[in-house]
Amino acid sequence: MNKLKFLHCSDIHLDMTFTTLGADTKRSSDRRQDLKEVVSCIVGLAKNEKVHMILICGDLYEHAYIRRSTINYVNELFKSIPDIKVIMIPGNHDPYASNSFYQNYSWADNVYILSPQNSFFCFKDINACVFGMGFENSNRIEPAIPQISINPEYFNILMLHGTVDMNFGKTVLNPVSSSSLAGSGMDYIALGHFHKKTSDIGGHGRVFNPGSPEPLGFDEEGEHGVFLCTLYMDAYGNRKRLEYEFVRTSKRxxxxxxxxxxxxxxxxxxxxxxxxxxxxxxxxxxxxxxxxxxxxxxxxxxxxxxxxxxxxxxxxxxxxxxxxxxYNVGEISHEPGLRGLFVRKMLKKIEEEKDDEVRARLKKSLDLGLKALEKGKID
Structure with missing residues (x-):
């Protein structure tokens, strides 16, 4: 087989609470339904494109909130594509814990879960080797990369949920560099964790993160979707070439x-x-x-x-x-009450301050203080 076609997605976060919508329970419920529908969209796209695999790179669901009915819904979708392999790794929001659905659910026969105990699958029918470990808990701060043994006659893919080419200190989750990933011999490295699309991380032509297929908050503006990828191998089993496109799946x-x-x-x-x-x-x-x-x-x-x-x-x-x-601070400064006293003291501080940046902050403090005195609060 000289061609491997697959969908790469991540970070769906099924049954998340959508606390940013406040007490609006109906809209929160609607958004949770949106996430189920995006899985249906991905499965439909996989079927229409006749892919060999769907790669789900972590955070399929929210461990603390996921309902069995939601897992049942998703599993029925996977059963509807028996000829397409669905390969998943646990993320920090859905770790491979003892009470997780990854360990305590009868998944469809075409579903494969990568874990520390089972970090490699070899699919002879499609000439593909897929590696990955995922999270055992939500706080992994060491690279979750399994032992890799490259089979040059196969397409070799690594799935990873973590932080690439960034340094956020000691609490960063699963930190790795794109150069080390590119040097691993993989034909494709499928990432998850960050919710914004990043194509060709590090410029190596192998490391990709599709982001979340449905945006989840106000810090996730722009288009959201999945990568549709095809790897090609020449007749001699080498010179593997990648073609990819980003397909939008988001409803909102x-x-x-x-x-x-x-x-x-x-x-x-x-x-x-x-x-x-x-x-x-x-x-x-x-x-x-x-x-x-x-x-x-x-x-x-x-x-x-x-x-x-x-x-x-x-x-x-x-x-x-x-x-x-x-406000006319000049007029207020002559008032006998609290407002007048506050303005006089602030104006004096502003006049005496030599640093322009500090002066700007003092002026902003004057505005906020007057607003608080006027409204009784600051929004």
Whole structure:
């Protein structure tokens, strides 16, 4: 066999809680359903593309929250593609623990789980050797790379869930370098753990991370999906060549937007400006909007009212008020009360400070302090 076709995905996080949506239980439930549907999308894509394997590189599910019914749903999907091998490694969110579904569930016959006890599979029918270990617990800080014995007549693939070419100190999970991975003799290194797509890590032509197939938070803007890959071998069993493409699978997108409301003095003005700003954003989106600028002293935007109006149009919208009151500090400094005393002391500090960066922080502190005195809180 001179060709191996496979899908590479990771970090689906089935049954995650979506705490970023707050107390909105319906939308949290909808998002959990989205994650199940993305698995269905991946299985459908694998079937349509006639791949030989699906590689799932960790964090398939949330160990603390996963329900058996969700695992049943996913396993039935895997049963529907009996001729496609599904190979998984446990990640830090779904470790190979004694009470995990990896160890205590009857998976479909075409499902293979890589673990410290079983870190290698050889598939003679498709000329593929797949290596990987995964996490035994959620805190592995040493590279989880198994013993590797290259078979030059086979396609050799390493699956890894961890941190590549980054140094976050002693708490970094499963740290490795792309150069060491590229020197391992693998034809393809399938990564997971970080949720943003990274193609050809280190420029070696072998190390790839697809990110999460469905975005999971406001720090995951942009497109999300899977890698569809094909490895080719010449007639002499060498000169292996890789072709790959990124296929979008996400149902929703996250956006972080800002709106300057300086000069606005009604909630309706803000609402109309926001409607215009999100006019071209897909209705299925999740949007975080930060209100900025200066407001009149007696105007405090009704965040809850604006959110409720917009959430009738978009799947989920969250507003943050980062505005500052447009105070006349010169006038306030002559007031006899607490506000006047606070402003006089701050203005003196600002005047005496020589460092421009510190002066800027003092000015921001003045704005925040006045806002706290005016509203009783800082949003």
């Amino acid at each position: 997108q996250y956006y972080n937007l800002e709106l300057d409301i300086s000069g606005f003095n009604t909630d309706e003005q803000i609402l109309e400006a926001l409607k215009e700003q999100i006019n071209n954003v897909p209705l299925t989106s999740l949007i975080n909007i930060c209100l900025k600028g200066f407001t009149e002293n007696d105007f405090n935007p009704n965040i809850r009212y604006i959110e409720e109006c917009l959430n009738e149009r978009i799947f989920y919208i969250k507003l943050a008020d980062a505005t500052s009151p447009s």
